[in-house]
Amino acid sequence: MIMDQDLSSQKQPGASLPALWEFVRVADYRLPNPVGASAALEKWTSFKRLFRRGDKEEQTPVKAEDELRMLSDSRLQALVRPIDWRCAAAALDLALADWLHASKPERPVRFVVGQPHCGHPEILAHWAARHRVHQVVAPSVEQILGGDERWLEGWPSGDRPWVLPNLEHCYLRHADGLGLVRRFLAQAVSGALGRGVIGCDSWAWVYLQEVWPLPQPDALTLQAFDGARLSRYLGNRVSREKGGCLRFCNAVTGKEIRLACGPDDSEVSPEVTQLAVHSRGNIGVAWTAWRALLRSLPEQEHPAEQTPEPKREPSDEADRAAQRAPADDSAAETVWVSASLQESPLPAEKGEGMAFILHALLLHNGLPVSVLPELLPQPEHRIASHLLQLQAFGVVALAGGRWQISASAYAVVREFLRRRGFLRDEF
Amino acid sequence: METPTLARLFNTLDMGTLLELLLILAVATLLIVVAQKLVPWLADQLHGIRRLYLLAMVPLLRLAILVAAFLLVVPLIIEPSFQNMVALLGTVGLALGFAMKDYASSLIAGVVVVGEMPYRNGDWIEINGIYGEVKHIGMRTVKIVTPDDTQVSIPHLRIWNDPIFNANCGLPQLQCVADFYLHPAHDAAAAKLVLQDVALTSPYLFFDGAIMVSVHEKPWGTHYRLKAYPIDARQQFRFISDLTVRGKAALLRLGVSFVTAPVLADKQA
Known part of the structure; x- marks a missing residue:
């Protein structure tokens, strides 16, 4: 059985670097630490948010970046491919092996x-x-509000474990929306439902602690992608794509942003550290922000359209190999990195109603529009109006029939809710 | 003989001194106006305890500016000797004591309010049955805005004798109570649980405050009091409305009936 104290010290065999993907206890999650200029910049950005009005001015790029263009989708696809969660699943497998x-x-x-x-x-x-x-499907809205016990009665029996990937979809913040999840948690934690793994969104996790306090000190979470991890994550795939013939440069200073850091973690570029701090170690947010930062000169667009041959997600072994490979700067193609993080701004009118919508979406990791009027003290038309406004600003997006906070806006929304004293996750 | 004594009390005010006096008064007025406008504006950009801290600084800043201005002005007007000060303060004291007793009492109470802080800007207070949010603490009065959006000015001298009810006392949260009057024939335990969930699922809820449901059996039925804290004190009435609306709906779904006025009247009769 894997012991909890082992989880935070998983290393690659024969390597000094920690694993890129690592599951640790929630209490062992370590936020990336802002240092020096990153800390000051983060505080300044946070301070400026206090006085935002409309944000039209802030969306205008600085003059030095006017000549640069956003990368095309195919180019972005080549440079920053979607995250392959199989590596994370392998890390989870390692963390759960003894228990399983x-x-x-x-x-x-x-x-x-x-x-x-x-x-x-x-x-x-x-x-x-x-x-x-067996993967258990979350109950429907009607089942949740009706406290439908059939969802529990139809639970997979036998000795095989089960997986419920989204506990956040098993309750609603409604007077009738908590009974079913309470009964489920009571049965699951007591062992009446057999052995299983329950996935839960971090915001729902905090809320459910109020609904049904869970005695789960060994709940696992993905360790934060600090500057060093993020640099490795972004760097190893680039070096594999372009054979080391690609350079990332800060669009303002012109300095190279070295991604695949060496054995000394302190060499991580400040831009990457800032990105890690901004995303609070959230790889999905960091990935989205990194994509939004990349620029190219207009004449570079043509070669960029080349479609890369599909490649596997780089493993940690490849990660180390990439770090050993020398880079040939002479023939390197330059990708410019914007100096300013492009966050989705919040609308100027940030009233109570909007805050409630954002909070409700986070607590449930997305909600269908038809459910929101059941949960919030606002009429349906006001909710629809707010949602469309938020969508126009890129703060929310409709995915799979559910409105969700977009990754590009997550950091600013979290900060917005934190400042107003809303319940928020522990990360 | 009086004229020379008075003449010695006051300095000769030449043009330079007059200009200096005017400059001090203008700067002090400007600083006070800026403090009273800028600090509340800054506070409104913030939320929670930071907002209240900033708001509470306004009367303190004003008092500091006034004291500084006074200390600068007095030596320009009078010769600051012991005799002169006694004469001046005695005269002023007599005038205030007879002619403007209440006014002076309010001014002194205003200074005490800044020190003791029985209420601060942003607090929700009740004085003499008037309830509202403190919007401005002046030198003589405190201005509060009632839930019906009416501004009431209350002299500070009320603090000498009247009880001051402060609902949040410098904190962003205050306890709200939603009342429910139910027919006595029902499952009280189930009703209590439902009401707790009503509070737990309100978007206004501040989670660090406790949720409490108290049950009182009356001759005409059962009185439930649902107590919880909203995120911000300014949300208290919307919070209570939300608890009431959703609480009634949830209780009706539970099959509980509410007592009505005729029942209450009958019982009282």
């Missing part, structure tokens, strides 16, 4: 807590596929 193979585990269920855009449903889906275990 124990004949009588100490706890019948294990919780995996994930921040928004950190892919916990995908990770658990991959993990379930790897072990061929």
